[in-house]
Amino acid sequence: MTTATPTTATSTTATSTTTAATRATRGRPFGRPMLYTAYGQEMALFNTLTKKVMVGLLLVLAAVAPLGLVDKDLKLLATACVTAIGAIGLGLVTGYAGQVSLGHAFFLAVGAYTAAVISGNPEGRTLGFGVQEILIWLPAAGIVAGLAGVIVAPLATRLRGLYLAIVTLGLVFIGEYVLREWSEVTGGTGIGRPAPTPALFGQRLDVATPIFDGYVLTRDQRLYWLMLILLVIFALAARNIARSRVGRAFTSIRDRDIAAGVMGVNLARYKTIAFAVSSFYAGCAGALLYVSVGFFVPDSFNLEMSVLFIAMVLIGGAGSISGAILGAFFFTYLPTLTRQIPSDVISGAATDTPNIFQLQLVLYGALIIGFLLFEPRGLFGLWIRVRNFWKAWPFKY
Numbered sequence: 001m002t003t004a005t006p007t008t009a010t011s012t013t014a015t016s017t018t019t020a021a022t023r024a025t026r027g028r029p030f031g032r033p034m035l036y037t038a039y040g041q042e043m044a045l046f047n048t049l050t051k052k053v054m055v056g057l058l059l060v061l062a063a064v065a066p067l068g069l070v071d072k073d074l075k076l077l078a079t080a081c082v083t084a085i086g087a088i089g090l091g092l093v094t095g096y097a098g099q100v101s102l103g104h105a106f107f108l109a110v111g112a113y114t115a116a117v118i119s120g121n122p123e124g125r126t127l128g129f130g131v132q133e134i135l136i137w138l139p140a141a142g143i144v145a146g147l148a149g150v151i152v153a154p155l156a157t158r159l160r161g162l163y164l165a166i167v168t169l170g171l172v173f174i175g176e177y178v179l180r181e182w183s184e185v186t187g188g189t190g191i192g193r194p195a196p197t198p199a200l201f202g203q204r205l206d207v208a209t210p211i212f213d214g215y216v217l218t219r220d221q222r223l224y225w226l227m228l229i230l231l232v233i234f235a236l237a238a239r240n241i242a243r244s245r246v247g248r249a250f251t252s253i254r255d256r257d258i259a260a261g262v263m264g265v266n267l268a269r270y271k272t273i274a275f276a277v278s279s280f281y282a283g284c285a286g287a288l289l290y291v292s293v294g295f296f297v298p299d300s301f302n303l304e305m306s307v308l309f310i311a312m313v314l315i316g317g318a319g320s321i322s323g324a325i326l327g328a329f330f331f332t333y334l335p336t337l338t339r340q341i342p343s344d345v346i347s348g349a350a351t352d353t354p355n356i357f358q359l360q361l362v363l364y365g366a367l368i369i370g371f372l373l374f375e376p377r378g379l380f381g382l383w384i385r386v387r388n389f390w391k392a393w394p395f396k397y
Contacts, residue, residue, distance in 0.1 A: 043243045045236075062228055071220035075292050076332065078220070081227035082288045084328035085234045087312040088321055089281025094310070095318035096242055097274035098254025099156050103168035104282055104309045106175040109301035110148050111141035111283025112195075112290065113185055119196035126187050132199040134226075138287055141196075145283025146276045153272035160257070172303050179298035192297035195290040198226065206291065223292050230288065231325075234281060239321050241277065250274055251319075311364055315371050317380025326379040335360055 046052045066074055086108060093099050118137040120128020131137060155167050179186045187193035198205040205226055210216045241247050249270040252260035261267050290296035308331060316327020338359050375381045 045239060045243070059232070063225075066221040066224055071218055074218075074220040074224040076336065078224040078227040078292050079289070080329045080332035081224075081231040082285055082291075083312070083332050084231055084325045085288070086282050086285030087309055087316065087324040087328040088234060088238045089278040089285065090309050091313045091316075091318065091321065091324035092238060092241065092250070092281070093274045093278035095313055095320065095324070096247060096254060097250040097271065098257070099271060099274055100161065100165040101168045101275075101278070102165050102303075102306050102310065103152070103171035103175075104278075105301040105303070105305040106168075106171040107145045107148060107279040107282035108286030108289065108305065109175050109179060109298075110279075111145040111286035112296065112301070113179075114144040114283065115141040115196040115287035116193055116296075117185060120194065124194075126183075126193045127185050132197040132204075133202075134196075134198045134200055134205070137196050138284055141287035142280040142284040145286070146280035148283075149275040149277075149279025150272060152279075153275040154268075156271045156275060157268040169303070169306070172301075172306055176298070176302060179301065186298045189298055192295055195294050195296055196287060198223070198291055206294075220292070227288065230284075234284070235321055235325065238281070242321065246270065246273060254319075308364070311368055315367055315378045317378035318376075320377075320380045323378050323380030326383075330379065331364075334363065338363065 041047050046055060065077065069077070086104065090101065090104050093101055115137040117127050118129050118131050118140055120126060120130070122128050122130045152168070152171065156164055159167060180189050183191075185193075205222050206219055207222075208216050208218050209222065242250070249260070249265050252263070252265055253267060253270060253274075257267060286301075290300075312327035312331050313324055314327070315330065316325065317323020371378055375385075377384065
């Protein structure tokens with residue numbers, strides 16, 4: 001009869017422990033989503049090989065998309081990328097820090113007009129300085145909007161919940177009035193002004209450019225690549241903020257601000273940082289939002305825009321960078337999808353002028369209510385459910 005010696009059993013146990021520790025260090029949660037066995041594994045940028053591969057494939061697919069899509073689709077994708085930057089900013093202050101803000105359109109307007117003034121024609125009918133370099137007017141738009149967020153931030157230290165939402169909502173109405181009256185900057189209601197001109201090291205990015213063998217990069221292709229690169233940069237920056245000390249302070253304030261204050265988290269400081277970073281993102285998104293269109297008016301930055309960004313964060317998934325991106329792309333494509341619905345389905349009878357805009361508003365409200373009731377984590381939560389199902393299949397647990 002053969003018996004295992006204590007040395008053999010100890011060696012086997014040690015080997016198993018070493019293997020488990022190695023797997024945990026490498027970021028493999030043993031096939032169980034959201035199960036982390038090490039702090040470094042939870043805070044990793046991409047903590048599994050699957051995430052790295054999927055993100056890499058998605059970026060490659062997005063990079064080569066202009067080679068197979070028409071300019072109309074590229075313009076829509078570029079708009080979705082810019083909108084995603086703004087949604088990420090709102091997600092940081094609302095989803096991560098728990099500070100409900102309904103004034104996002106105000107900060108978008110600040111960034112848009114800051115960039116337009118810096119890039120505008122000095123001899124035009126509106127104020128302009130003629131600096132078309134995107135490396136100048138884009139950061140400037142974000143900084144000015146961020147300063148506006150810092151000015152508003154003290155209110156967040158005294159108010160929260162519904163009261164904070166009402167105060168930030170007031171910013172939208174104040175902004176609408178100022179933009180209508182300040183025609184020297186905005187061009188006035190119904191007239192507007194040109195959007196900022198993107199140029200990089202003296203080369204215009206909003207014009208077609210021949211490259212080789214008669215192949216021409218169209219205007220929409222160049223702008224799409226620009227917006228995609230900026231989205232990747234802003235998303236990675238937001239992800240690093242979320243997994244840093246600042247991001248952990250945000251989540252502690254969101255979950256229980258009184259307990260966070262007792263534990264030593266400086267509530268005023270981190271709420272100010274949250275509003276500043278969120279406003280910076282909004283300012284940059286506002287500066288880029290109308291570049292592809294080339295023109296915008298003061299009436300664009302209204303309550304509907306703020307509600308739309310809130311819907312993006314809620315339906316995409318609050319407290320998730322990828323959820324904010326999903327929500328932005330979803331709502332950017334929603335108007336296009338609703339236009340594909342036959343008119344007789346909308347009105348109940350054939351008509352030449354279906355009220356598509358009313359249908360969109362109804363869909364916005366229905367989607368917000370539906371997700372809040374049945375899937376509060378939004379589209380990101382649906383993806384987690386699907387992923388958990390296939391990782392546990394054929395078992396139900």
